[in-house]
Structure formats: structure tokens, C-alpha cells
């Protein structure tokens with residue numbers, strides 16, 4: 001038996017062809033793919049192997065992504081961007097993650113928050129944050145919500161308060177407390193920070209969002225977390241010790257932080273799903289390549305029925321998770337056509353479960369070679385693991401979706 005693999009099929013498959021609607025999208029994705037091949041892939045393993053989290057950060061790659069226009073592509077023309085919609089952004093994020101998931105996370109957080117900031121900040125805030133952000137080729141953005149005591153609590157949400165508090169004083173608020181696990185936390189120029197301003201109220205009713213600038217007095221970076229994978233992105237603690245933030249930095253209304261999350265973050269979960277998918281594509285490509293070259297039982301693995309069938313199952317999982325992700329992106333951008341809030345929770349859960357399976361199967365297909373670092377499967381497995389928890393633990397997201405479905409969600413009904 002001779003198996004002929006048609007390269008074009010694989011190419012179209014990873015190129016998400018059926019989701020490309022315009023020539024502009026195609027051109028963007030082709031340049032991203034070239035960027036990933038030329039700039040991201042050659043650096044990924046080397047940076048991942050560095051001995052401290054700080055050194056693993058992909059700052060040079062961010063600068064190069066800026067030259068390509070990716071860093072600001074979700075902003076409008078006013079800020080030099082392309083007004084890229086969720087659908088296009090998800091495809092770009094997936095392509096970046098094929099090269100390295102840390103890079104895709106740094107960029108996805110920044111692209112997502114840039115567009116949210118453009119919508120949510122007032123003119124003065126946008127002038128103070130977005131203008132300098134566009135001018136600095138290395139600037140990235142971050143969002144601080146999670147605290148050591150509050151994680152699934154705010155996803156669901158439970159009627160508890162945040163521990164990071166803001167006390168009203170003349171002209172603004174004084175913030176005390178800490179956030180942790182924050183992507184880009186030690187790297188960002190600007191942050192959206194969610195803190196408890198209303199004492200005695202649950203976080204749903206008592207949280208305010210602030211625009212926070214790097215370097216503000218009383219705000220410092222704590223530990224940079226040493227993670228299992230996704231190493232080219234940094235996560236850090238944000239520490240607040242009597243940090244004064246003026247009233248001019250309140251985003252939206254006092255006590256209405258969760259309304260901002262609801263209004264402006266519908267695609268966030270899909271971008272996380274897109275990052276997972278990129279890892280899945282990288283794993284699939286490795287599994288397929290290994291199955292073609294590794295000979296056991298007198299023929300390449302791919303000529304053994306069980307292995308070949310498993311590749312088809314991997315492809316099915318990726319295709320299905322991608323279709324779900326794009327459905328969510330489309331409806332996030334066209335909410336009048338049937339957006340439902342479960343789509344803000346489930347695509348990442350589906351993609352990460354699919355990709356976790358693909359990661360373990362890819363390792364099995366590689367046999368002992370998969371366990372040896374030099375073959376790169378181990379790194380991808382570590383990268384895939386993060387998505388079971390980040391952007392919400394999957395079980396928590398299922399519970400959130402169930403609460404929405406059965407009218408138990410306090411917020412997204």
C-alpha cells in the first residue's frame with residue numbers, strides 16, 4: 001500500500017481557507033505565516049530553554065510583529081490600525097500559535113485589549129494610553145482581574161468581593177492589594193485593572209475598572225511566575241501599596257466593572273481557543289510528519305491503519321473546534337444574529353480538550369521519541385496543558401455556560 005499525502009490539503013487545512021472572506025485577510029494570513037516561519041519558529045525552542053522566565057520573553061519578536069503591523073491591527077485607522085474584526089484576529093492568533101503559543105498569547109492579549117480600550121476609554125484616556133501605545137514598538141497590554149483568592153469566583157461570578165480594594169479619597173482612589181498570574185503583567189505599558197470600590201457589595205456590583213499606567217507610584221511588579229509552558233509569554237503579580245489612581249482613570253462607571261467585561265469581551269474566549277488551535281495544528285503537523293518517516297513493522301507508521309485513523313480523528317477535532325471558534329467570533333461581531341453568552345465560555349473549553357487529546361496522541365505516535373525534548377513534542381504538550389486552566393478553568397467555564405443555559409447566571413442571562 002502506498003499512501004500519498006497531498007501537501008496542499010494540509011496547507012489549506014491550516015490556512016483555515018473556508019473562513020477567509022477577503023483578499024485582505026488572505027494577504028494578512030500569508031504574511032503572518034511567513035513571519036512565523038522566518039522569525040518565530042527559529043527562536044521558539046531556544047527562548048523556551050532559557051533558565052529564568054524573564055529571559056524567555058519574546059520581546060524581539062514583538063518588535064518584529066510590530067513592523068508587520070500586527071501589534072496595532074485591531075485598532076482603527078485613527079490609531080494606524082486595520083480595524084481587524086474578531087474573525088480575522090482569531091485566524092492571526094492561530095497562525096502565531098502554530099509558531100509559538102507564548103508569542104500568540106502576548107500578541108492576542110495586546111490585540112484584544114487594544115480594541116477594547118479603543119471602545120471603552122474616553123477621549124482623554126485614549127489620548128494618554130493608545131497614542132503612546134501605538135508609538136512604542138514593544139508596548140504590550142495587560143488585564144488584571146485574578147487574585148490569589150478570586151479566580152473561578154469572578155468567572156461564575158459568586159457573590160464575594162475582590163480583595164484588591166480602592167478607597168475613595170480626594171480626586172481619586174487609593175488601591176491596595178494584589179493580582180496574580182497576569183499575562184504580560186511585568187511587560188505591559190498599560191493595564192485594565194478591576195478592583196473593589198464598593199465595600200460590602202459582591203464583586204458583580206462593587207467592581208470598578210481603572211486604566212493603570214506602568215510606573216505609577218505604589219504599583220510594582222512582584223514575582224514573574226515560572227510556568228510549565230507558554231514560556232515566551234510572561235505572567236506576573238501586580239502589587240498595590242497605597243497606589244493613588246485619579247478619577248480621570250476610571251473606565252466606564254464606578255461599580256460597573258463587570259458591565260465592561262460583558263460588553264466588550266465577547267471574543268476573548270475565542271481568541272484563547274484560537275491559541276489552543278495553533279498548538280493543535282503544530283502537534284498535528286508533527287504527528288503526521290513522524291508517521292510518514294518512522295518505519296516499524298516494515299512500513300511507515302502512516303501505512304498502519306490505527307495510526308492513520310488517529311490522524312483523521314485529530315483533524316476532525318481541530319476542524320470542529322475551529323468551526324465552533326469561528327461561529328463564536330462571527331456572532332460576537334454580529335450579536336443581532338444570535339449571540340448567546342455560552343459562546344463566551346465554551347469555545348476555549350472545547351479547543352483545549354481537543355488539543356490536550358491531540359497532544360497525548362502525538363506523544364504516543366512518537367513513542368519514546370515524543371518524551372525526548374529534542375523532538376519538540378514535549379514542549380507542545382506543556383504548551384497545550386496551560387489551556388485547560390487559563391482564561392478560566394474548563395470545569396468553571398462549563399458551569400458558567402450551564403448557569404447561563406438554565407437561568408442561574410447572575411450576569412449573562
Ligand SMILES: Cc1cc2nc3c(=O)[nH]c(=O)nc-3n(C[C@H](O)[C@H](O)[C@H](O)COP(=O)(O)OP(=O)(O)OC[C@H]3O[C@@H](n4cnc5c(N)ncnc54)[C@H](O)[C@@H]3O)c2cc1C
Nearest residue numbers: 143144145146151152181182183389390391392393395396
Ligand atoms: C497561563 C495563564 C494566564 C493567565 N492570564 C491571566 C490574565 O492575563 N489576567 C487575569 O486576570 N488572569 C489570568 N489568569 C488567571 C486565570 O484566569 C485563572 O488561573 C483561572 O481562572 C483559574 O484560577 P485558579 O487557578 O485560581 O483556579 P480556581 O478558581 O481556584 O479553581 C480550582 C479548581 O476548582 C474548580 N472550581 C472552582 N469553583 C468551582 C465551583 N463552584 N464548582 C466546581 N468546581 C469549581 C475549578 O474548575 C478548578 O478545577 C491566567 C492563568 C494562567 C494559567
